[in-house]
Amino acid sequence: MNLSKTYEPGEYESDIYDLWEKSGAFTPKNRGSDKTYSIVMPPPNANANMHIGYEFTAVLEDIPVRYHRMKGEAALLLPGADHAGFETQAVYEKHLAKEGKSRFDFSREELYKDIWDFVALNRDNFEAQLRTMGASVDWSRFTFTLDKKIVDRAYKTFKKMWDEKLIYRGERLVNYCTFHRTGFADIEVEYSDAVSPLYYIKYGPFELATTRPETKFGDTAVAVHPDDKRYSKWVGKTVTVEGVNGPFDVMVIADEMVDMEFGTGVVKITPAHSFDDWEVAKRHNLPVVRVIEHDGTMNEKAGKYRGMTVMEARLAVAEAMKEKGLLIKVDENYHNRVGKCYKCGTVIEPMLMQQWFVDMQPLAKRAIAALQAKKINFYPDSKRTQLITYLEGLKDWNISRQIAWGIPIPAFQNVDDSDDWIFETNTDQEIIEKNGKTYHRDPDVFDTWFSSSSWPYATLNYPSEDFDKFYPLSLMETGGDILYPWVSRMIMLGLYVTDDIPFKEVYIHGYIRAEDGTKMSKSIGNTVDNGALLKEFGSDAVRMGIIAGRSPGESASFAPGKIQAARNFCNKLWNVARYIEDVIGDDFEARKTPEVLSIADHWMLTKLQQLTERVTSDLDNYRFSEAYDSLYHTVWDDFADWYLEASKATPNPGLLAYFLENLLKLAHPFAPFVTETIWQTLKWEGDSLLITSSWPEISLAADPKKARDFETIQTMVVECRTIIANIGLSKPILGYKGSEFLEMHAGLIMRLARLGSVEKGLEANGLRLTRAPFEAWIIVDANTAQKYLSKLEEKQSAEAVSVERLKGRLSNKAYVESAPEKLVAETRAQLEESEAKLHQITTEIDSFNL
């Protein structure tokens, strides 16, 4: 019974979190329901601090988990952290660079250990932030993506695919960053617009256009279109080309990939350094000659250009060709798109490499079938069809990465036979002996998405009791940016390994953009200082302010006003509770037998019933913003502004307590800290916790007629207030003719409308109320009344418009015949009402003109 006078969230939030944690409330447990509800959090990168976007994610997961926990279900929110492979190593390399070092100064083992320590430092930080946000996670199940169980699961999956021939090792062109010296999956390459010089060069008997003269040393053919008459006589012949390092021979081939319109319609073919050319080479059995090294320099095939970077060589070769008269012209204004490393911006080189690939088509096929059958619901649903489109075009997946920070690939190669690979999980060994042969471990690690694709079941220790209980997960909540790399792969691997979908629903959230609508980014410096935000407004306010007015899949700007509004809402809850505590004093017993007495009681009960239904169904459908909005307005407008004010005339402590209890419950998933704090001061159920209390079911019955009566009062009160405010009256008298209803509620009306008094039987001598079904006047002198005349006339014309509109609608035969009966009946009733009002207003105006 002792809430402090002002709402200061900072003073109790961490204590409340401890209280929950120590009570074991975060451990999933059935309480009167045998259902389970499970969310495994997408693990945030262990290398970074939590930003506002991650807080947003945590809230979107915590709200439904708290809701289902209160419904008595065994609700699990499983937290984790992601080693994030290349991402983390790239961040660590930046640190090294500051110290003037490079990753190549260390062995892979040293590097791995150093990054491990680096990541450990940051992990505490982010766990603390999760607590600050009130995320009700089961810390005992915390999982790191390099935990043994995750590694084991990745190895088992790899083995299964190996055995079933879904994994193969092959020499392919892969996207390669010469700065980070690792290959990438297609999806990791970022393309951007560029202006590149387009060189028109002499090439044997042809002229052709190329942006990459330096790759000439790797040319093994020259191609034209099969239908191109200009060049058909050359097809199949070998031609001699004068090069900067002397003449060489290439074959002329015909291939559909050539665009006759582009340049001169002739293309030099460099199979080792162009994806298109690689495809052509496979079709025509062309030799493949690599001319660029992994460090991005030219190799011995480039002759005197050896050792130059690609860019240096390009300029040098162009210059040399110019001198030899082989360069015809340079188009300096050619626009194309260039693939870049998404971390360092280095131009991606297509590089010929031995890598492990996953054959995706069989996996994708099952996923597509499950998605088409809508076995997984998406919020918004459009993401489901987008995912299907993505899966349909999926190519084989390169899962090898030439970095240190990751899970070593469990494959060893025979030192005497490069085609002899064996599967072994003891990857802490570099060299092993088996059957009298020596094997070398593949030095590469898995693409981080390969292991994290198993996240839903690996975290649950598949196969296990937890797995049986919580799989498939109820919900996967994540951002749109990892729909393709992660969500798609979880579905494919889930189906492949467990034979079941990994989750029943997917909620995709949009991004929080900066206030001005631009992308939030550390480098631009327009991120939100969430520490300051939490300090100023409290976690509850941030939770609610951040979900307010957002819909799934849509990005929207950060709006500080919404955080502020949410903080004010917490303050409102706080003061409502303070008032009610004051009224009920120590009479805890009264709340057990709430009685519905006054018309306000019946009205508020109806509002609570509606709110409960709405919040429940909105949460069932992941409509967080709508649920919060309903809650906000019911608590503030209906409960605080109307009900509490009305109840001051005739306080009903038992029912006040009942309302407060249920409103706190409904608000708890959104504002867990303030609601639990209030709950704890009430101590209604001994040491009970709100977090594990039951979700409201309103069983008290409301009398709809009485509820409507209160609405009639509201209408009158609002009209009185409007008149009072508009003509600046102070505590006027409301007179009325004999009406039992008004007589009974005179006190209530007087209080709510701030009237001087409400008196019966006075002569009609003031401003007649036009909205209530009773004859009542605000008593004013004729002069004052005249001031209000224009206002009244405005009202008259508005009402006349309304009558006309309704009449028009009802005279429309088509409307009356085809609209639902109920709607037509409503329209009729409205017309009647409108006409009556118009009549009243008109009478009132006429009386002024006497």
Added chain:
RNA sequence: GGGUGAUUAGCUCAGUUGGCUAGAGCAUCUCGUUUACACCGAGAGGGUCGGGGGUUCGAGUCCCUCAUCACCCACCA
């Protein structure tokens, strides 16, 4: 080149299957010390729902088209 989403009040955004006079928060204006709350209360102003066409008794909502913005996919020698 292909796809998706957005365009609603000064600002940031809601608006579930078409159905009463389109909503909220913030901001603005007027009034108010009514002991739960000035992080408040009461009242008010502000929108031809991006343009144009169509379907329907009825369109912010469905269809077509145009414009602008954002994102995604493919990838140009």
